[in-house]
């Protein structure tokens with residue numbers, strides 16, 4: 001591993017401040033210092049970046065292209081420094097320059113090119129791919145505006161644009177030499193090919209944009225490997241200057257300019273929900289076409305047989321969003337390389353693999369035929385042909401079952417069903433936690449599993465311990481290293497060696513003292529950002545994730561309302577002080593989710609200001625939850641709220657980040673919680689609620705009626721009544737929709753997320769939490785065991801499984817030579 005020279009680094013920082021801003025270190029502001037430090041770090045890694053790509057080419061290794069609409073990377077600087085193992089040297093260099101690394105890191109905007117779990121998973125995967133030494137490209141979109149900034153005004157969420165590129169991104173490199181054209185619209189005509197004499201499909205009268213890549217480095221841990229996150233931007237093709245430019249083309253040229261301007265403008269802020277917008281489909285085809293075209297070109301630079309592309313290239317489809325990749329590859333093979341359909345189809349089958357991240361029906365992408373065929377006429381033709389053949393296969397396999405075609409066809413009911421296309425075309429279909437994969441196989445995708453069982457497999461999600469422990473929680477990271485050495489940084493299984501220390505009182509005390517210091521750090525953040533004083537000796541009970549009804553932040557806040565009522569009724573009740581911490585963004589158009597945010601803030605207002613309860617309950621809503629503040633929050637949590645309706649959360653990854661940081665799970669048997677409990681033991685978690693089988697059974701038999709609970713449980717009725725009686729808002733209609741959703745369902749099923757059904761069991765689990773926390777030694781052991789038993793949940797383990805079982809990649813060692 002190349003060594004970082006402190007003196008050289010210092011003078012680079014000074015030079016960059018001068019060259020970029022014509023200033024000395026003393027004159028430059030914090031943002032300018034950040035830029036200069038980032039450029040100096042980039043200088044240092046660029047040799048490794050070049051060496052990595054040289055090595056891949058020399059060894060001609062297979063590459064995975066991770067196609068994803070979202071990469072929720074967070075800040076780069078701190079993470080790169082950690083992975084370079086340069087923390088100490090850089091810190092010293094910075095201090096010797098009279099600067100502070102924490103302040104510098106804080107200047108960097110989060111690269112928030114994603115919504116939640118799916119985008120953050122992609123970022124963790126890239127970190128692991130580099131650390132493990134696998135050749136990979138992350139391929140996505142360079143959104144001009146990332147995930148909106150959330151501001152809370154009078155308790156309401158307000159969305160502000162995230163202008164993350166305002167000061168430029170010092171880590172990116174524009175690569176105009178790899179730009180490709182992407183075509184939209186027009187029509188397809190058949191022409192005779194001069195060379196082959198065969199008919200050719202040609203897209204005409206289309207609009208097009210130039211896809212221009214920007215490369216970002218993804219630095220592996222202490223191994224010289226730097227992979228690339230390639231994000232595409234759109235530029236107008238310079239039609240105004242074409243010779244053929246005439247009056248008729250003027251309109252088209254303007255339209256093309258507009259198309260280029262809008263396509264990468266903004267990330268759609270929908271998590272687990274499809275908005276069905278035309279621009280979104282344009283975004284999907286834009287980055288997929290550019291990535292696939294470029295991957296094929298790169299492959300053909302070094303190989304002469306396109307038929308063998310699957311030996312060197314794999315496209316992993318991160319959910320259905322990039323599924324048009326299947327048809328785009330078919331287009332390139334059939335139209336550009338004149339491969340016969342059957343052969344092209346086999347090549348495509350061997351090159352594409354699909355990950356499913358949700359069973360939520362509203363998230364499954366289905367595009368109206370009219371829109372799809374108008375926007376992507378040639379791609380649509382190809383999908384029609386794929387569908388025609390697939391339907392014949394279904395009919396051959398199930399000649400007497402007419403329902404199969406209805407349930408499985410790719411094109412049906414005037415819609416193109418992207419999940420069906422991905423399953424039909426890919427060689428692998430995986431879920432993201434064991435329970436989720438079983439639900440896919442036995443419920444949601446049952447027909448597909450019956451027909452193609454060999455394609456289905458599970459890859460339980462994971463997270464990178466380098467960002468979420470080594471970087472986010474340095475005190476705990478040092479403690480772990482002191483106890484067991486530092487192998488855990490690249491092989492998290494080793495963290496289990498901490499288990500023996502859970503019986504040692506001194507170690508437990510040290511562990512809890514670190515937790516306390518992290519709670520003080522978070523309390524300070526809360527004071528600065530929310531103006532709320534919280535007691536770091538109280539239980540920090542945390543739910544941070546996207547706001548969605550199925551994640552049931554509503555259950556959490558209704559329970560807070562119930563606890564508050566109990567305390568008011570009985571002020572002398574023994575009660576361990578609690579701080580309930582929330583952080584969540586709601587999609588801009590998701591009204592109920594936004595009302596739930598307002599409810600949390602309204603409850604916070606009442607409870608936090610009620611002197612009679614003596615600060616025993618505090619409620620805090622952390623504004624603008626994102627990767628950078630998440631690191632501080634996980635480190636400080638005692639209780640990890642993972643309370644989704646069983647069967648709905650495909651995996652969850654926040655649950656793993658909390659566990660790594662020694663928080664105890666309070667959760668349902670959903671997603672990866674099931675495997676967390678399996679690892680840590682059910683005595684070291686607080687489990688409650690309906691099982692996924694019970695939820696699914698109720699959904700089928702319709703026998704759940706929340707009114708029965710409302711009518712028989714006075715405490716629940718009191719809490720619900722307070723939603724509409726002015727306790728939390730003088731506007732009696734403020735929370736009426738929430739109230740109705742629980743009892744009337746407004747046309748849908750009332751309480752479709754089983755909040756009232758699970759309420760008592762949740763409240764009882766919460767009582768167990770309080771009792772356990774009061775027993776200091778017991779709690780310390782539980783918390784520490786959570787850290788010790790989280791080895792399975794490293795994204796390194798997940799990526800190893802993808803690499804061995806799906807992608808079939810070989811590991812590469814990179815040496816930096818004088819050539820680089």
Ligand code: CBF
Nearest residue numbers: 117118357358432649650651652
């Ligand atoms: O697999 C990663 C995550 O993806 C989601 O966030 C998604 O957007 N589909 C799921 O909701 C999570 O359960 C899952 O962990």
